[in-house]
Amino acid sequence: MKYKAIIFDLDGTLTDTLEDLFLSTNYALRYCGLPERRIDEIRHFVGNGVRKLIERAVPEGTERVLLERCFETFRAHYVIHCGDHTCLYPGIASLLTALHAKGYLMAVVSNKIQLSVTELARTFFQGVIDVAVGEQPGIPRKPAPDMVQAALAGLGVTASEAIYVGDSEVDLLTAANAGLPCISVLWGFRSRDFLLAHGATVLAESPKDILELV
Secondary structure (H helix, E strand, O other), X not given: OOOOEEEEOOEOOOEEOHHHHHHHHHHHHHHOOOOOOOHHHHHHHOOXXXXXXXXXXXXXXOOHHHHHXXXXXXXXXXXXXXXXXXXXXXXXXXXXHHHHHOOOEEEEEEEEEHHHHHHHHHHXXXXXXXXXXXXXXXXXXXXXXXXXXXXXHHHOOOHHHEEEEEOOHHHHHHHHHHOOOEEEEOOOOOXXXXXXXXXXXXXXXXXXXXXXXX
């Protein structure tokens, strides 16, 4: 076994969360009297956490008080509705089952709110994902390495024993900052050309490719 542990990004890598993020963002924008966004815009806004998502979604020049109201409205709505339309990408369930059977330790590291990460982990990854780290006070968000380091500590492994799997430029930076090699998946929120332009060197076209790559 080349690695002992695999650290997964969540949105765009294991779970297709775009519809729920889109709906909660537009709910918050409507509530605050701001123009709504198209789903393809939301696709490009995600990756740096939900606060950054809302900062990108509101019109440029939006007053801080209104931005904060929009963020809190999104947060409250999304915690309740984060699983309404979210699902695993095809092949992910069988991938995780196969990796678990082979003895890999696995963690999820996401810039999503910890409550949402915990809920999604409980729904989709019970018994196969050992550690789930989301946005929380005191731990800088990706691409800082701190979330990955927390996951590694929770798994009881070192960076040299782990590999990172993600779908975005944020994940590439996170892996590099944490000292982990990175597999970039092609079914998520970024295109092949975009990932290659941002330094991706190992690509997975389908979840079964990850079994071979690790």
